[in-house]
Amino acid sequence: MWLEEVKSGLRDAFTWRGDRTDQHRYADVTGWWRRADLLGHLGPALAHLFAGEQPTVVVGPESRGCLLGPLVALHFGVGFVEIRKDRVASSDSDIWLQRTTPPDYQDRHLTLGFRKSLVTSGDRVLFVDDWIETGGQANGAHLLIEDAEATWTGLSRDRCFRRC
Template sequence: MPGDVWLDEVKSGLRSAFTWHGDRTDEHFYADVTGWWRRPELLGSLGPALAQLFADQQPTVVLGPESRGCLLGPLVALHFDVGFVEVHKDRVVSSDSDAWLRRTTPPDYRDRHLSLGFRKHLVGGGDRVLFVDDWIETGGQAHGAHLLTQDAGATWLGAAIVVDALSSNQVRRHLNVRSLLHIREL
């Protein structure tokens, strides 16, 4: 099946398995993406579809934040035949003697400042990093991961995202965000 037709089918599947809950004026209004995980053909195509957004690059590692980035990231990593590193949020390191890289994010979609981190030895100076997540609204978590990538001495390739809800083109360009869908398509 030609790439563009296949990608159009993936996007159509994402739209049909997506639901908004509540009224747009309600503070509890939210996007429900759980239908994406229930459809095996859609779930199986998400890794290759997100990887296709960066087909012109060759990452050596994929980063994904807890929780949905940890579902999607490994699917993309498998497509590129590279490893995956989980970006932990607000992880308390109690008995872990490993060195960690940590950064505090700018405000995220819930206006929280999160502490992001991963074990220092997992990303190094020769790595080419691709960040993967399901949704980007403020870019706070992607920005934090970008700073962690710089702290590790690695190269940031960009962010492969299912839904781009950014209002800032500047953030989109700075983080090199590429997405399957824009929020207006939902």
């Protein structure tokens, strides 16, 4: 199975929940996680979009970015950093980088963040998520990476395998 087959499998395992008039309608990608053939190819397929970039770390927002990001990170042989949403820094003494996003698809402003020590100035960072509607979270993550003085190598999303 390779890229076109992976795309086809993703489409087959994807469904919309709710009808078009339902304000709570959502994209349900949980079928992706159930299919071992898709799960085993998601990381390599997304990493393929950035084969020449050589990231040193992959970042992804909770929740589904934390499922996909590690699959991509494993393919590159690098680590993964979770970008937390609307979480306060824990009671530890670590410094946190935080940014507030522009409005998302639900008109929310989210606060994104991670421990500053997890992304350093020498890092080349790839952002991975499953779905991008408005780009607000990607924009906020990009600003966080700039705050860490690291290099943004790009954004990979699995819906139809796009490089942004």
